[in-house]
Amino acid sequence: MPRCERKAQRMSTDRGLSFSFSEEQEAIRRLAAQFAEKEIKPVARRFEHDLEGRLAEEIIDRAAAVGLLALPVPKEFGGGGGSNVDCTLVLEELAVGCGGVATAIGASWFGQTPVMMAASAEQRRWVFPPLASADKGRLVCMAMTEPAGGTDIENPQMESRTIRTLVREDGDCYVINGRKLWPSNSDNAWLYTVVATADPKTGNAGSCLILVPAGTPGLSFGRPIRKMGMDADRNAEIVFEQVRVPRTHLLGRIGDGARLLQRTLVYNRVGAAAIAVGIARGAFEQALAWTRSRITMGRPLAQHPVIAAMLGDMATEIDAARLLYQRAAWCNAQPGQANMRWATMAKVFASEMAMRVTTNAVQVMGAYGYAKEYGVEKAMRDAKIVQIFIGANEFARQLVGELLT
């Protein structure tokens, strides 16, 4: 190795910091960017009229066909073996095309995370190969939120006492009864990772995660809920009425649920942050192009000092949010370094940033920003829920503060 290269290598090791991605990561990021450009962007504004979810299904099938959907599935089962860094890079690119598509895919990975962490060899053999398949896009639903509240189920201080979805042993089976409301991929998932309890009075000791395949008798759905944004993602009530699954569908043991859920959130809050960055970037790129060509007072809008400063702030905030989520993702990808504080900081900052950036993108584009045709107003509507889901920001900020002490 030439001397200068050796020195450069030593320096980068000395500093312990690198801002480059591997060739593999660049390739997967490019694939996701091309997918967003060619497959998602041209149809992104049609999702709000896609009430049956056919268009979303087609896009998910295509994401499977090009290998994006299987990214986190372990390589031994035909997946991409992607780390949290790889997955969040992809989510950012997908969200540039459409926040809802990125959310449906990110939420599917959310539901797979506890399987990755706690599944037995037998569970891994039946769950992962179909999720890695390129012939059909299969989604997982992380069924956590209930009608009486989502935040309290995520809040470790509540010790799983507000979960009302019950599991009961019955011979070789568990019987599940309860209701979930709002999970992504509610009525179109292939597999449900259900947050439940054997007895809410026992707190975390009763908590568990249990796998329910689509089509299991007793599993039914309400009508998909019409929302402000994120239309490519389907959210509905999920009803479990005497749903029987073999005991082998439990992840770990009764009592493992709370710990697994909290570990899962560390990975998937970073995914939400990446989605927020992608949504903001999509709106920003449009606003930048617009203000470069729109002329007022004889010069491009982008050259007016007030607008230039707004664009500068938008670009700075997007980068800052990206650095936060990439640090959190990098930690998550190192053995034993997963960090709840950094994941939650990234989610809070990125979602607040996305709301500001998308609002300002509408502002600098004037009436055109407000028009459906350009998709910037869609980004603003999509961004809003990232402040709420996977840890509402009011609760999440408090959590970060508590983790400091």
Ligand SMILES: Cc1cc2nc3c(=O)[nH]c(=O)nc-3n(C[C@H](O)[C@H](O)[C@H](O)COP(=O)(O)OP(=O)(O)OC[C@H]3O[C@@H](n4cnc5c(N)ncnc54)[C@H](O)[C@@H]3O)c2cc1C
């Ligand atoms: C598009 C979309 C995708 C979703 N995906 C999923 C999914 O994949 N899986 C899933 O299980 N759920 C999912 N959800 C549900 C989402 O996670 C919940 O809506 C969220 O957790 C908040 O729960 P909630 O709506 O019941 O609000 P609540 O818990 O009732 O909270 C309402 C508001 O009260 C405030 N608040 C609540 N608790 C506190 C506190 N402790 N301190 C301070 N303020 C507080 C916050 O402002 C919060 O926004 C999704 C929802 C949507 C719309």
